[in-house]
Amino acid sequence: MPHHQHPQDPLAHVRAKFHIPANTIYLDGNSLGLLSENVRARVAETMQHQWGNDVITSWNKHGWINLPLTVGDKIARLIGAPAGTTLCCDSISVNLFKILCAALQINSGRTEVLSTKDNFPTDLYMVQGLQQLLGERCTLRLVPEHELLDAISEKTAAVLVTEVNFRTGRKLPLADLSARARAQGALTILDLAHSAGAFPVQLLENDIDFAVGCTYKYLNAGPGAPAFLYVAPKHLQQRTTPLQPLYGWLGHAEPFAFTAEYAPAQGIRQFLTGTPPILALAAVDAALDVFADIDMADVRQKSIGLSEYWLERMAAEGLLELMPSISPANPEERGSQLAFQHEDAYAICQALIAEGVIADFRAPEYLRVGFSALYNTYGEVEKAVATLAGVVHEQRYERAEFQERSAVT
Amino acid sequence: MPHHQHPQDPLAHVRAKFHIPANTIYLDGNSLGLLSENVRARVAETMQHQWGNDVITSWNKHGWINLPLTVGDKIARLIGAPAGTTLCCDSISVNLFKILCAALQINSGRTEVLSTKDNFPTDLYMVQGLQQLLGERCTLRLVPEHELLDAISEKTAAVLVTEVNFRTGRKLPLADLSARARAQGALTILDLAHSAGAFPVQLLENDIDFAVGCTYKYLNAGPGAPAFLYVAPKHLQQRTTPLQPLYGWLGHAEPFAFTAEYAPAQGIRQFLTGTPPILALAAVDAALDVFADIDMADVRQKSIGLSEYWLERMAAEGLLELMPSISPANPEERGSQLAFQHEDAYAICQALIAEGVIADFRAPEYLRVGFSALYNTYGEVEKAVATLAGVVHEQRYERAEFQERSAVT
Numbered sequence: 001m002p003h004h005q006h007p008q009d010p011l012a013h014v015r016a017k018f019h020i021p022a023n024t025i026y027l028d029g030n031s032l033g034l035l036s037e038n039v040r041a042r043v044a045e046t047m048q049h050q051w052g053n054d055v056i057t058s059w060n061k062h063g064w065i066n067l068p069l070t071v072g073d074k075i076a077r078l079i080g081a082p083a084g085t086t087l088c089c090d091s092i093s094v095n096l097f098k099i100l101c102a103a104l105q106i107n108s109g110r111t112e113v114l115s116t117k118d119n120f121p122t123d124l125y126m127v128q129g130l131q132q133l134l135g136e137r138c139t140l141r142l143v144p145e146h147e148l149l150d151a152i153s154e155k156t157a158a159v160l161v162t163e164v165n166f167r168t169g170r171k172l173p174l175a176d177l178s179a180r181a182r183a184q185g186a187l188t189i190l191d192l193a194h195s196a197g198a199f200p201v202q203l204l205e206n207d208i209d210f211a212v213g214c215t216y217k218y219l220n221a222g223p224g225a226p227a228f229l230y231v232a233p234k235h236l237q238q239r240t241t242p243l244q245p246l247y248g249w250l251g252h253a254e255p256f257a258f259t260a261e262y263a264p265a266q267g268i269r270q271f272l273t274g275t276p277p278i279l280a281l282a283a284v285d286a287a288l289d290v291f292a293d294i295d296m297a298d299v300r301q302k303s304i305g306l307s308e309y310w311l312e313r314m315a316a317e318g319l320l321e322l323m324p325s326i327s328p329a330n331p332e333e334r335g336s337q338l339a340f341q342h343e344d345a346y347a348i349c350q351a352l353i354a355e356g357v358i359a360d361f362r363a364p365e366y367l368r369v370g371f372s373a374l375y376n377t378y379g380e381v382e383k384a385v386a387t388l389a390g391v392v393h394e395q396r397y398e399r400a401e402f403q404e405r406s407a408v409t
Numbered sequence: 410m411p412h413h414q415h416p417q418d419p420l421a422h423v424r425a426k427f428h429i430p431a432n433t434i435y436l437d438g439n440s441l442g443l444l445s446e447n448v449r450a451r452v453a454e455t456m457q458h459q460w461g462n463d464v465i466t467s468w469n470k471h472g473w474i475n476l477p478l479t480v481g482d483k484i485a486r487l488i489g490a491p492a493g494t495t496l497c498c499d500s501i502s503v504n505l506f507k508i509l510c511a512a513l514q515i516n517s518g519r520t521e522v523l524s525t526k527d528n529f530p531t532d533l534y535m536v537q538g539l540q541q542l543l544g545e546r547c548t549l550r551l552v553p554e555h556e557l558l559d560a561i562s563e564k565t566a567a568v569l570v571t572e573v574n575f576r577t578g579r580k581l582p583l584a585d586l587s588a589r590a591r592a593q594g595a596l597t598i599l600d601l602a603h604s605a606g607a608f609p610v611q612l613l614e615n616d617i618d619f620a621v622g623c624t625y626k627y628l629n630a631g632p633g634a635p636a637f638l639y640v641a642p643k644h645l646q647q648r649t650t651p652l653q654p655l656y657g658w659l660g661h662a663e664p665f666a667f668t669a670e671y672a673p674a675q676g677i678r679q680f681l682t683g684t685p686p687i688l689a690l691a692a693v694d695a696a697l698d699v700f701a702d703i704d705m706a707d708v709r710q711k712s713i714g715l716s717e718y719w720l721e722r723m724a725a726e727g728l729l730e731l732m733p734s735i736s737p738a739n740p741e742e743r744g745s746q747l748a749f750q751h752e753d754a755y756a757i758c759q760a761l762i763a764e765g766v767i768a769d770f771r772a773p774e775y776l777r778v779g780f781s782a783l784y785n786t787y788g789e790v791e792k793a794v795a796t797l798a799g800v801v802h803e804q805r806y807e808r809a810e811f812q813e814r815s816a817v818t
Binding site: 019021022024026028031032034035039040043044047048051052053054055056057058059064090091092093094097101117118119120121122124125126128129130132133134142214216222223224225226227241242244245246247248249252256257258259260261262273274275276277278279280281283353358360362363 | 435441464467650656
């Protein structure tokens with residue numbers, strides 16, 4: 001295999017902090033990030049020494065009770081949010097339910113939630129569920145992604161979009177979105193699932209109202225790790241009515257007074273619901289510490305470097321004609337992934353996995369590769385594209401076992 | 410210290426499976442159960458070998474995607490529920506929200522949720538939150554616990570109670586509750602937080618409609634571990650409208666088809682919302698395996714044995730006059746805890762903790778002790794009561810550091 005000239009990599013030293021699976025090129029960090037030694041050690045410590053030895057006293061002694069907020073503040077740093085505006089809790093779906101209710105309450109004269117047809121489905125499902133509950137008080141309008149900005153009107157209560165499209169990797173222009181929404185009196189709700197940890201996000205600077213996101217992709221906090229939610233400071237002022245209806249005891253002003261009447265805590269804490277999942281939160285906390293001395297501008301630069309190098313190598317191998325990119329050509333308009341269309345994309349993905357290159361497939365016919373600047377290398381890109389070239393040019397994907405689809409892809 | 414005659418203990422061998430904190434008598438298993446070696450090993454294995462090595466392929470390879478159901482089935486065995494009716498997911502609060510919506514939909518002509526004034530607050534808060542959202546379509550009526558059965562009427566949509574009162578330990582008569590509710594056309598929603606793993610529960614036999622519960626108390630699955638929910642088989646028949654409004658993608662009939670329209674999965678799966686928290690679910694799974702070869706009748710028998718022995722020892726030490734029990738005298742009417750009233754209960758609890766006896770305090774003035782039949786011993790009861798006697802009779806709780814209350818108790 002010829003060795004090409006790789007760009008310089010100021011994050012090269014970070015890879016050693018991760019458990020890299022043997023004989024594997026892992027390009028699925030946009031779905032599930034890798035385990036770091038930081039996380040492994042912290043979960044073991046939390047389990048054995050905090051829970052195991054100090055048991056119930058750990059709620060105070062080890063700050064368990066405040067973990068959703070302290071971890072939230074570490075996430076805030078990565079998404080351009082001030083301290084005290086971000087919680088780590090629940091799932092994206094549940095957090096989005098809270099946020100949708102808050103948005104419809106704040107913009108109470110309006111009912112329309114505007115989103116894109118190919119938004120990540122769970123986001124749309126949550127609006128549909130709220131519709132079932134609220135009837136006419138909540139409506140969902142879906143438009144193609146390229147029509148979104150123009151579709152924001154004086155009827156729009158909130159615009160709900162995933163900043164980076166989960167299939168194409170297209171990254172929406174936040175400043176334009178926010179300006180258009182403000183001009184029409186609409187609120188903005190961002191899903192940062194494919195943004196947080198992938199590139200710098202500026203929520204406050206862009207005057208975004210609400211955001212949700214997950215920690216198991218580019219933040220590397222583990223499968224199904226707790227999600228986060230953000231509420232702009234201006235919406236956290238004291239109000240007579242709580243902002244969201246999932247009145248869990250930890251969102252109460254005095255959870256340990258055990259009073260029968262709900263009274264919301266001040267600030268972001270009122271968005272808490274049940275008892276926080278400590279082992280999982282400890283994993284998020286430790287995963288975020290890996291970012292502590294990392295400049296997100298370096299992450300963005302390397303992410304673009306890796307994806308551009310991937311495209312360059314695919315072009316050199318004559319692959320782009322056979323499986324064209326459906327991602328924006330301008331790297332500034334992408335998140336940290338690329339997707340390629342091929343009618344046998346599912347089988348190609350399976351064949352790649354069998355040869356140690358972990359990519360993923362998204363229906364109906366896209367091969368998706370994610371770049372995690374913290375552990376992926378230019379050398380991996382070179383080898384992975386060479387494997388892809390072999391799989392495609394030699395039709396190594398045509399074996400029956402690769403063609404048959406399993407329930408979970 | 411004199412040695413008394415302890416009852417026989419058929420579960421004595423189980424204690425060795427747990428990490429018993431050094432120099433500690435742990436009587437707070439009703440708040441946070443102890444770490445078992447089973448859980449420690451499984452979380453480490455899930456983290457290092459499944460997530461660490463097999464990464465994304467683990468969703469299929471290690472059955473991650475079905476963990477909420479497979480773990481749910483293990484819980485079902487302990488609560489008298491058939492397979493396919495119980496999920497392990499989210500928190501009690503969030504699960505209760507789903508269940509409340511389902512109950513109000515099924516009993517759609519009625520609006521009243523009937524509960525007790527001293528139910529665990531988060532249960533009441535969740536109804537209050539739903540009220541905020543639904544207005545007149547949801548009302549909450551609170552009655553004293555002893556009036557509950559008589560208060561169930563033809564106006565009651567659902568009775569929501571915690572089977573075991575978190576303060577007093579009183580255990581409600583399920584058969585009577587269920588019969589009265591059925592006679593009035595009301596549905597039953599049980600919170601099993603202090604029941605699951607503490608004694609045998611018979612949901613199906615008692616024709617209970619819905620239940621929620623936690624896994625971090627008597628099930629020993631770790632701080633803030635995922636909760637569970639149960640839906641009676643009769644309510645899981647195919648319907649045109651989904652039963653609950655938190656339409657997460659994993660409750661979809663085909664989550665990986667990524668269609669924009671929600672369509673509920675058949676059966677209990679439609680109560681799933683977001684991506685399952687794998688490390689936390691692995692902990693629950695392993696914690697339940699400790700129960701695999703244990704007869705819940707033995708658990709109940711030992712639990713009663715421990716609490717009766719505790720009362721016997723307190724009587725012998727002359728403590729019951731100074732801090733009377735607020736728990737039912739008949740052990741059949743109790744869960745697996747006792748509570749004692751004393752105006753200095755908070756300071757007494759702190760003094761006990763300082764001497765290695767971990768009990769807990771519940772506002773306004775109760776000392777609570779929980780008995781976990783899997784690891785507590787009769788010898789511990791004897792020593793703990795002796796310590797309590799010293800603390801109370803010699804007023805060792807009167808030091809300033811014990812009197813000052815911290816935010817979290």
